[in-house]
Amino acid sequence: MNPSFTVFLFLVLIFLLLVKGRKSSNKLPPVSLGIPIIGHSLQLLKAMRTNTAEKWLHERIQKYGSVSKLTLFGKPTVFIYGNEANKFVFTSDSSTISYSQTTSLKMILGDQCIAELCGQDHKRIRDALLSFLKPESLKNYVGKMDEEVRMHMETHWKGKQEITVLPLMKKLSFDVICSLLFGIEQGGSRRDKLVTWFQQMIGGIWSVPINLPFTRFNRGLRASARVRNFLKDLIAEKRMELKKGADPHQDLITCLLSTRDENNGEGMTEKEIVDNVILVLTAGHDN
Template sequence: MVEEIPFIVLFVLTLSLAFFLSKFLSKSQPINVPKGSLGYPIIGETLSFLKAQKKDKGSNWIEERVSKYGSVFKTSLMGSPTVFIIGQQGNKFVLGTSDDIISAKKPPTLQKILGKQSLIELTGSRHKLIKGGMMKFLKPECLQNYVKKMDELVRTVLHRELKENETIEVVSLMKKLSYDMACNVLFDIDEQTRKILFEDFITAFKAIHSLPINFPGTSFWRGQKARARIVKKIVPIMNKRREELSKGAINSTNDMLSCLLAIRDENGEPLDDDIITDNFIFLFVASHDTSATLMSLMIWKLSRDPEVYHKVLEEHMEIIKQKDGNEERLTWGEIQKMKYTWRVAQELMRTVPPLFGGFRKALKDTSYEGYNIPKGWQVYWASCGTHMDKNIFENPQEFDPSRFENQAKPIPPFSYLPFGAGVHNCIGNEFARVETLTTIHNFVKMYEWSQLNPEETITRQPMPYPSLGLPIKIKPRCNNMSS
């Protein structure tokens, strides 16, 4: 109730002022913008959009407006007028237009929590510089050195969390696992600091897709406070890591924080602390929840689809069977053999995309399909516009992992977007793949389980998760081959 009271007060005040505000707003409406409704002043249609997302009905919310206004329509979300552009050509326009016209500038909530200098906000040479530095750690040649470490971490977390438990909530488990993975592999954060930062990161992430209402008690207010505590805690770690780099005690590929600290600009100068802290928070949030989402959905799918489950199990047991007796941990080569498991993950990301869509911003007046998009307006692409298009994916409602195997009909560019597209393709896609496959490998070989609520649906918070947290009954697999 503490969180709801300020919002209710604001809502009443907003409605009271709506008439007067509309008088002013109507005088300055730009011409020839897409059809649609901007909803209430300030709030716009944010509440109905978030409500639909919570029920995993965001695609229905879009379809209703597409049927009324067409594949290009206007609304207002997160405090800003927004143009939705649906379809493959629309995705290409939004994600492929140069940054000086349509920029990565995000809504106020994302800017405040992730930072104005995070990778998703940067453009031009600065974006290229930061992305290039990060890729030195995230490229496959570097990640293959961390497979054994990731495998050991997964086993440790599973043993710790599942020991003597007959029932567990998978979503909670996967969030803990992905958090530990980010702390351990990506940033080399010690265990004590991990515990301190955990709740703050959860609070900050919840604030990203909240309304930009900075009243005490609101999600946005709490998120900003959490971010400030994270920054305060990470600065001393940065200073220590910087000293270790200068002494040669570690190198730039030791972890992602060291990568960022080692970057030099065109003048040979290091990055400001603000840029590093912004990108630390961005990478932490991005790596944590997206991975936890995919791994939770994988267990959800395997619980509900016996055919898929048995094919996945067979693949992993064959990998164990062929394993060199002298090699205890997973290897990079074995990760590459998990082809069917990854196709299941790809098909899951098509049918239940972790990222529903994304905001960008018009920095100049521009146009699309004959409509004007005014400077300052947000532009939004949505993955469901192509993921469920029968002209792109045959029988899109059918779950068919084989569609990603030796495709006779290649998927058109800007049509399959779980990791974005073009220059805005997610830099962590390979990290997510290795983390997911390592986790599923250990899960299926070590345990048997059954879903306690077979009718459990998906909800978006804003990432898609099983609505009840996916409680399962679990037991060690008989004669499992874990060491």
């Protein structure tokens, strides 16, 4: 058989399989899934990198409504919007609906973070995180935040004729997070290392999950591993501080180490703490 004809038949077969797997159902939300595998990934990545993701999402809502389907990073995805939709997703158990982050997000942030959990596991981790935000605990954080803001204004704003606000506000957010989440001191080398790794990790989250050398995703994975090792060492330090009588609400890590499940009295595992601290760090920095 002619080799060219064989290749042609192979391509036709692949095309038919893709088309068959992408046939719509009356039960599915409207809108095309887009180009096979690629889908709408490139549009979203472009919006993320130009800081117009929110605009892109709102335009999609105006055009297709609050429920639509698309393909992101090779996965068929349902996009929903609104308070009722959020309540439905986060209060349903896994037998009703299960949700999952993109492959790149899951591999970098971890599979034990609250964004990946459902039902009782989601509630257990959520309650542990909320214990960090109790009113009596928030009072203790005001002084730390005030100190970070004063130091930031003195260093980066005072005496300057012109500043670029967005990167400075992201730096301030990161410094406040380092203080409240980790209890890391100002001006230390550990903050500088962490911010470098964190920026590389963020770059890999919204990328095509191709784990090859020199790709953005590969750099993100390597940076995530460094952040995780950093947090494991920090958790060991916090355990020692708690044994010496440290305040269990001095930062997020000590708070999570001190939290016990109301049903079985067990604490969070090291992986659960690491994954959820990374998630809070990411969410706090991006918002």
